[in-house]
Amino acid sequence: xxxxxxxxxxxxxxxxxxxxxxxxxxxxxxxxxxxxxxxxxxxxxxxxxxxxxxxxxxxxxxxxxxxxxxxxxxxxxxxxxxxxxxxxxxxxxxxxxxxxxxxxxxxxxxxxx
Numbered sequence: 001x002x003x004x005x006x007x008x009x010x011x012x013x014x015x016x017x018x019x020x021x022x023x024x025x026x027x028x029x030x031x032x033x034x035x036x037x038x039x040x041x042x043x044x045x046x047x048x049x050x051x052x053x054x055x056x057x058x059x060x061x062x063x064x065x066x067x068x069x070x071x072x073x074x075x076x077x078x079x080x081x082x083x084x085x086x087x088x089x090x091x092x093x094x095x096x097x098x099x100x101x102x103x104x105x106x107x108x109x110x111x112x113x
């Protein structure tokens with residue numbers, strides 16, 4: 001089992017994501033991050049609501065304008081969900097590395113067994 005754990009911790013993708021989690025954790029725990037996240041938490045819904053009301057009121061918007069508002073709102077949401085996504089990606093990468101290492105170890109044992 002130690003060999004499997006060693007292979008997981010040496011996996012480049014796992015190591016890169018773990019480092020990113022270590023870098024992002026202090027940021028996401030800071031008061032400034034929490035204040036910004038709270039400020040923008042309803043931005044996407046609010047932006048869509050404002051856009052919808054304006055369109056219903058007869059204002060003209062091109063598909064490009066609508067796409068820009070949607071993209072801008074999505075970018076803000078993605079920015080604030082990035083730390084959680086990195087943790088999910090790390091979990092997936094670690095599981096894949098674990099399964100790969102366990103399979104390699106099993107194959108080695110079978111070939112030597």
